[in-house]
Amino acid sequence: MSRTEDVLVLDKPGSHRLESRAIAEPGPGDARVRVHASGICGSDRELYQGNRPEGYVRYPVIPGHEWSGTVEAVGAGVPEALLGRKVVGEGFRNCQVCDRCHAGDTTLCTAGYEETGFTQPGAMADTLALPARLLHPLSDGADLGAAALLEPAACIAAAALKARAQPGERVAVVGTGTLGMIAVQFLAAVSPARLLVVGTRPDREQLSLSFGGTEFRTRDQLSDQLSGYDVVIETAGSASAARTSASLLRRGGRLVLTGIPAAGAEGLDPTDLVVRQIEVQTVFGAPPAAWSHTVRVFDAGLLSLRPLITHELPLTDFASAIELVGSGDPAVGKVLLRPQGLD
Secondary structure (H helix, E strand, O other): OOOEEEEEEEEEOOEEEEEEEEOOOOOOOEEEEEEEEEEEOHHHHHHHHOOOOOOOOOOOEOOOOEEEEEEEEEOOOOOHHHOOOEEEEOOEOOOOOOHHHHOOOHHHOOOOOOEEOOOEOOOOEOEEEEEHHHEEEOOOOOOHHHHOOHHHHHHHHHHHHHHOOOOOOEEEEEOOOHHHHHHHHHHHOOOOOEEEEEEOOHHHHHHHHHOOOOEEEEHHHOOOOOOOEEEEEEOOOOHHHHHHHHHHEEEEEEEEEOOOOOOOOOOOOHHHHHHOOOEEEEOOOOOHHHHHHHHHHHHOOOOOOHHHEEEEEEHHHHHHHHHHHOOOOOOOOEEEEEOOOOO
């Protein structure tokens, strides 16, 4: 008799349902993970509202690209040593054979975009099947709730690696959401001379300082004197945040953008970028090197993610979770869904 699981399905924007399905055995090269928790971010709200850019979603879809769990079954060709391991996993379903994949830039795979939770089944279900090569095992004592934030952490790790911040440099983070608070921790780890945190929420000041920030400003508190930074990582996802980030840099400074503004937003001034010789890089997802780096840092106890979680809800409360994430309530941080309940 086949086992069944609960699965959350978005048939189209604004329309979701919970259904029961048979649990399939993993195919060759795949593993099946018992999901512990799945995080909700702005991209999941885009899925629900229908604002995801064309080509980056395929309905009907099972959401859930931020997740953690435990391997409960493996397919042919997968080492049985993975059974019972706590894991997280990369979302991009790359081809492994194109020139970009061979270079390690798997998020730029030329075979086309495929990602867990957007075009492939995600983790808002009791189980998740995916290629075992995408899994990153965690230590046996890992906090699986906190580990559900390792996907956004890996994206920030990719940004930090591109930023190449050095000890003694002046660095800044613009944005104080989940991504921003993780970015503060990655930049603090390189021992900067100054670490400025800029946001719109004054309530984030103490958390920013506890993670290693040396000073905090809201955007309306910025002045021309607050400039000359070597590195700025932007995490807020608005065009104005990108412009604020560029304004903080010294000539020849390094800017990494991770947020995705709404379509049609006015961008940075190309004349300003050229005259000041600003180096601009962007991040969309995380390649394997960033994932490996993140897991090492997390397992070493150097990445604090649990304080960012404010709500844990059962999968049946998906609609409430989506509303919480978009509420603008300063008391709402990272929201997790627990497919297996809250026990």
